[in-house]
Amino acid sequence: MGVPVPPGANMEQNLVNYLEHRRYLLVLDGVWKDDWCNSIKNLPHNANGNRIICWNFYVRDLASECSDDIYNLDLLAWNEAWKLFCKKAFRGSECPNHLKEISEDLLTRCGGLPLAIVALGSLLSTKSRTPAEFQKVPDSLVHNLERNFEFGIMKRLCFLYFCNFPGGYPVTRGRLIRLWITEGFVEEKGDQALEVADTYLKELISGCLVDTNTRDVQGLVRSCQVNNLVRECLVSISEDERFCKVLTENLDEYDHHSNRRIAIHDAFTDSLQSKDFSHVRTLFMFGKENFTASVFGKALKRFKFLRVLELKDAPLETFPREVVNLTLLRYLNLRNTKIKAVPGSVKKLQHLETLDLRQTFVSELPKTICEVHKLVHLLVDKLDEDQGRVGAGVFSGIGDLVSLQKLLLIKANKNNRIAKELGNLTAMRKLGITELESRDGKDLCASIQKMKHLSCLYVTSRSKEEVLDLDYMSTPPSLLHRLSLEGKLLETPSWISKLPSLVKMSLKSSRLDGGLIEALQALPCLMELQLVDAFIGEELEFTCNSFQELRMLEVEQSDHLHTVLVCEGAMPNLQKLTMRSCRNLKLVPLGLNNLTRLEEMYLYEMSEELITELDNLRTGEYHWMIDHIQVIHTSCSPVNSTCPRFRNLSSFARY
Template sequence: MGVPVPPGANMEQNLVSYLERRRYLVVLDGVWKDDWCNSIKKLPDNGNGSRIIFSTCRRDLASECSDDIYNPDLLTGNEAWKLFCKKAFRGSECPEHLKEISEDLLTRCGGLPLAIVALGSLLSTTGSTPAEFRRVNASLGSNMEGNSKLGIIGSCCFLLFCKFPEDYSVTRGRLILLSIAEGFVEEKRDKTLEEVADAYLNELINGCLVEANKRDFQGVVRCCRVNNLVRECLVSISEKESFCKVLTTENLDQCDHLSHRRIAIHDAFTNSLKSKEYVSRVRTLFMFGKENFTTSEFGKALERFKFLRVLELKDAPLETFPSEVVNLTLLRYLNLRNTKINEVPDLVKRLQNLETLDLRQTFVSELPKTICKVHKLVHLAVDKINEDQGRVGAGVFSGIRVLASLQKLSLIKANKNQRIAKELGNLTAMRKLGITELESRDGKDLCASIQKMKHLSCLHVTSRSKVEVLDLDYMSTPPSLLHRLSLEGKLRETPSWISELHSLVKMSLKSSRLDGGLIEALQALPCLMELQLVDAFNGKELEFRCNSFQELRKLEVEQSDHLHMVLVREGAMPNLQKLTMRRCKNLKLVPLGLNNLTRLEEMHLYEMSEELITELDNLRTGEYHWMIDHIQVIHTSCSPVNRTYPRFRNLSSFARY
């Protein structure tokens, strides 16, 4: 299409005018900048079938410019191989002598079309011998660094991914806290550091630089990773720019004269580290793998890392808290999650710059009194491993009120000191709170404290025992931002304030044993997407009324011993995708109205009565099979005492015939 452009004319305006009365097709490949999106919007919509097609790696741009979005899946098997051969061998078949190494290289792309194209283009310019291909494989990161299709390094937060091993999935929260501890996040007006870091991560995900491998029902990414090929690129650039050095058993002999401020050790711990001169310059130390080293050996090596600010020891084989850690007075971030330590020393008070302390899945049952002297603490996470009770909180002494910067505190015991629930009222910056072993007498104080936490988004409360009542009906104005709530313990009645939680997305009730009023209190919550009821409903009939639970995606009902019937009215739970029922021993009828759940994709009925499983089987094969034909996945199992049916049955649509 040729468009005449008079001298001095505005190209954009001229193009818009030219297309005004014409039927056109515009194709734009690789849109990346925001101003392109503005230009696309200016093209005329003349209602004559004209179309604009553009490709972009940025999901936010796609969403802003159009509602008609196609998200290509990762390529697998034959599709990935065809694309690889098209680029690497210019459409010809792969030579037999290159098949093995080519398959290895293709595996590293993880099905990502962008990576396959970039890798194939690179290989097409090299010699076609196995040795040349292996050379590319060995130095893949540095080779890909200069490739324009993978020239995607623009953020220190992105470079963080080079520290993690291949195929390593990282939780969103961990990445955010690491970005803050490393000093990559600048505070902005009206936003916390966590919110700013979260926005950075969203940009990486929306730009398809980071893969989301776990999302919740809101679509929020909970875990993510980078493609292995992209990781190679990150490692190469990171080492070139002296950002971080990844040490493995293969390159330990190369680390005598490093200038890197960050080190990530992958299954390669060695006592020789304590004699290296460069370690005194290191500010960040990551340890991965479960090597056989003792706490004593690691402590001796740690003595020379005097200026550490970030120490990541998740999953490390530590039996006790390394005493040398308390001498790292510049430390901001300490992760000891899933180690075997059982106590924190009193000298932890020396860590006056510590902001994050992660002690989850350890054996720590009590925090020292001196923890209250670590005044900069923002995130304090601790829970003890207990096979019988699951996650158990740690004891904390009075004085916790002085930690005014705390935004996350979970899980702590309430019954160690009856003043704890009241002291929490001083922690008005709190975002996430988890408290266990609450006694009835503490309920009023806890409610008064929670009302002062205007930014609270997540709350977990557990009673001291199953017979101890959670007395929580004392809040006139619950936190308006609360979106996750977990209550575990007996309730006399549904707290009145629950029906006012208009931001609540996920709710879990355990051991509540409520008869009536529960469903009525929850059914109109406008944002509720996940609901778990474990030994929470004590009634005989569970009815979901018309227009109730409009946003619910996931429902789990477990251990409702008196339940005889479940009824789903037309218009109830219109967006439900997954239904799980477990150990409801007296439920002998298939839930009535399953055909009303038109978006239901999965139904799991575990350890249920034999009568219910028989009826479901008859329904599946009888004339009313259409009531459940839309459910793609159906799994069932009988109670262990029943012998007629197998322990587990797969009645999914693909397995029915």
């Protein structure tokens, strides 16, 4: 029966009055907040046979104040709880063996409460089935259950933030999340902040508010954007609420002194010198045509309280010296600019948390960078046409930056203490180190073992002749899900086969003869494998039940390889196969028909015999062996002048 509520009446008091002389049944499920629980005390305590049923132990004492007869529902037994958990988390399927231990641990924390089990299972069903992803869930679950109101507000701010970027502009997930955290849209600290920010983004995407631009092999978002129509609405709302001001014309017209954020899109920077921007906390710069570096540098003096400065792609030749006077700065992005050095005075930026110098010409960081103790993300690399990604030199003292979570790329051979100092950085999540010498391998392994949160590791040797001596880890980081090793290996490090969360692996210049496939084939979560000059054997065999989760396989520069065999039951989920510069491979991989989910096959710079056999296979009686492959692209090795440089078997393309 509905309770009539007179206009202006207090809902709670009206309910109490209505129940004063009536018998009532109250069921409490999922009530956790104090403000809700305290309301229970005001319910009438009469002798009409009232009943209160509650799941939550926390509210039972409060419920007893208004009823002597409380029925406590029994908790679910383990078998019932496990069935309910699997139904929600794995959609009725059995729990995978590599997730059983952690799943049982998570279920134990639910204490048999159906609400908690359903919430946990539903959240896990959206995650990648890796131990690393499952271990992130408890804090995220608590956040979702206890802070729904705050989540709504913060998610709205995160959505509005897209108005800073130009229309059709894809922004990477990492960049977006770092900005959200810096802006204070994520109140949690430490490890939990990243997970909560990631949850915000997933909610925006699932609600069709944000479009996914690219995803990785796990299906995780790499970059995203909002369409132009949505962005126009965001810009309008943002200006009405004075959240951000987007400037696309002459800045002379700007006179809003309440906007804490300004995004300048292709506007003239000359006018920046004539206005007071002391109220601005965030500044985005997009567009090169009207950007004058000297004028902009002088204008920075008017942004003295700036916290976020986004200058990605700006036509800067040198580090703006005025930046070091922005002593409240927390975020500085100079990616893809032409700066060559960072001044020692960068130590004045004592609040700096993110410094992005990727794709610049910075080859060495100043020694004073080790005095910027709040740094969480230190990102630097230089693109070289011959060497690829090149790290920057650092000095001894890098181990003092104990808040660092992301450090890449740095050179190891600048000082032989660097590999050992890295052991102090126990909060590290992503680490990239280049030019490693054999003698530093043991120290690096000892340091990595202390990084319990490490998820991505990138290591290259000093040269192709230098051996990566890394077989010194008995307990590698269990959350490691991306691993890239570039350099000669005498054998596959034994700890690699012990990585339960490894999703993507890249081996380059390893030049291994045997044991490589055997070491990797049982990894329970491996989805992407790249082997470039990594295998020098003659036969590559994928045995039955190997690589059960592999989606993408790339084999390049295996000059001695002449046979590839795929046994039945191997790589059952493979979707894309790429082979390049395997010039002695004359036969199409045997067992292609066993790869029933293979959609794309790319054979580049291969032998003319292989391409001819593939053509014959397509038109012959065994065409059924490859009919299921939707796209096949091929090209011959440049040394074969009689073979077309590139060939697209268009009859295979069925989109």
